[in-house]
Amino acid sequence: xxxxxTTSGLIVDFVVKLILAVNGRYYEIVRYxxxxxxxxxxxxxxxxxxxxxxxxxxxxxxxxxxxxIKDLKELYEDRS
Numbered sequence: 001x002x003x004x005x006t007t008s009g010l011i012v013d014f015v016v017k018l019i020l021a022v023n024g025r026y027y028e029i030v031r032y033x034x035x036x037x038x039x040x041x042x043x044x045x046x047x048x049x050x051x052x053x054x055x056x057x058x059x060x061x062x063x064x065x066x067x068x069i070k071d072l073k074e075l076y077e078d079r080s
Contacts, residue, residue, distance in 0.1 A: 001015075001016070001017045001019060002014075002015075002016050002065075002068075002069060003015050003016075004061075004065055010061070010062075011034075011060075011061040011062045011065055012034075012061065013034050013061070014032070014033060014034050014039075014061055014064065014065040014068070015031065015032070015033040015034075016031070016032040016033070016065065016068035016069060016072060017030070017031045017032075018030040018031075018072050018076050027044075027046055027048075028044055028048060029043070029044055029046075030042070030043055030044070030072065030076070031044065032064065032065075032067070032068030032071075032072075034061045034064060034065075038055055038056070038057055039055075039056040039059045039060075039061060039063070039064025039065075039067070039068075040053050040054060040055045040056060040064075041053065041054040041056070041068070041071075
């Protein structure tokens with residue numbers, strides 16, 4: 001799932017999620033977003049608790065959004 005908001009061509013907010021379907025239930029397992037005024041990646045456990053965060057202070061929101069999409073496409077793409 002990819003969602004972003006722009007104002008005057010600038011990305012002001014974004015979220016990119018990897019959601020895994022297991023036995024008819026859906027689990028969010030990776031989430032990139034721009035909350036806390038800084039792009040970051042959260043790795044979640046099965047019940048939604050954040051296990052680890054990686055901060056990308058050197059990226060703006062456009063760069064963070066592009067990184068998120070590229071990372072999830074390359075690393076978690078369904079290869080079946």
